[in-house]
Amino acid sequence: xxxxxxxxxxxxxxxxxxxxxxxxxxxxxxxxxxxxxxxxxxxxxxxxxxxxxxxxxxxxxxxxxxxxxxxxxxxxxxxxxxxxxxxxxxxxxxxxxxxxxxxxxxxxxxxxxxxxxxxxxxxxxxxxxxxxxxxxxxxxxxxxxxxxxxxxxxxxxxxxxxxxxxxxxxxxxxxxxxxxxxxxxxxxxxxxxxxxxxxxxxxxxxxxxxxxxxxxxxxxxxxxxxxxxxxxxxxxxxxxxxxxxxxxxxxxxxxxxxxxxxxxxxxxxxxxxxxxxxxxxxxxx
Numbered sequence: 001x002x003x004x005x006x007x008x009x010x011x012x013x014x015x016x017x018x019x020x021x022x023x024x025x026x027x028x029x030x031x032x033x034x035x036x037x038x039x040x041x042x043x044x045x046x047x048x049x050x051x052x053x054x055x056x057x058x059x060x061x062x063x064x065x066x067x068x069x070x071x072x073x074x075x076x077x078x079x080x081x082x083x084x085x086x087x088x089x090x091x092x093x094x095x096x097x098x099x100x101x102x103x104x105x106x107x108x109x110x111x112x113x114x115x116x117x118x119x120x121x122x123x124x125x126x127x128x129x130x131x132x133x134x135x136x137x138x139x140x141x142x143x144x145x146x147x148x149x150x151x152x153x154x155x156x157x158x159x160x161x162x163x164x165x166x167x168x169x170x171x172x173x174x175x176x177x178x179x180x181x182x183x184x185x186x187x188x189x190x191x192x193x194x195x196x197x198x199x200x201x202x203x204x205x206x207x208x209x210x211x212x213x214x215x216x217x218x219x220x221x222x223x224x225x226x227x228x229x230x231x232x233x234x235x236x237x238x239x240x241x242x243x244x245x246x247x248x249x250x251x252x253x254x255x256x257x258x259x260x261x262x263x264x265x266x267x268x269x270x271x272x273x274x275x276x277x278x279x280x281x282x283x284x285x
Contacts, residue, residue: 007118036191037255044244049152056113059095063110066103130226142202180204187262221279232272253280
């Protein structure tokens with residue numbers, strides 16, 4: 001399928017530029033999607049963040065270089081883009097469990113991580129409830145924080161935001177301001193390639209806000225909307241993985257360059273009811 005061909009072309013680009021700085025924007029462009037969506041697709045399909053995959057590939061090749069000659073560690077570090085031996089040592093040890101200087105020792109055990117290649121596996125063993133809807137732009141109000149370009153760094157930022165708003169009364173305040181669609185507490189990842197990345201905890205509202213809150217207009221998009229329930233965040237993460245790995249490859253749609261929206265209809269984390277909205281566009285023939 002063309003979708004898989006593009007993903008594998010992106011992996012080929014990484015391999016061809018493994019000694020240089022790899023531009024995430026260029027990798028995503030080859031895959032024909034935004035930087036945020038490519039990183040998320042990769043992580044769900046490969047079960048490893050993109051940045052960690054690149055690190056493992058580089059350290060696999062670095063180990064071969066260290067065992068194959070009389071190169072100095074500093075030379076190998078520079079070859080793989082590390083400006084200092086300390087940073088290279090840390091990366092090498094995180095992958096192999098030993099320092100680079102030990103890699104030259106006879107009989108030492110090292111790890112090899114070959115290049116990934118993707119293929120389609122059709123499961124179909126679990127139904128996904130979804131609908132396709134075109135929505136006009138809608139205003140959200142809430143709190144927002146910047147997000148990092150490497151999405152795994154946000155796995156600490158976002159949970160901390162939710163914990164804070166649950167304890168300081170912000171969630172209750174937002175609930176009283178809710179007067180638009182979609183109805184529910186919203187988690188909105190604004191991660192297009194034309195602006196700074198931000199995450200909102202918000203509600204759809206037309207009400208006037210104070211200085212403690214921010215507003216954002218979610219643009220008009222066609223959305224694929226999936227519903228689910230269960231214990232969060234595990235249940236919603238599993239649903240998002242199913243969307244990317246099972247629904248998207250065979251749906252006839254691909255990611256559009258817009259925000260992702262999580263709608264919490266029942267915010268109880270032990271028995272949450274929620275929707276996941278992803279912006280989509282019909283694949284071109």
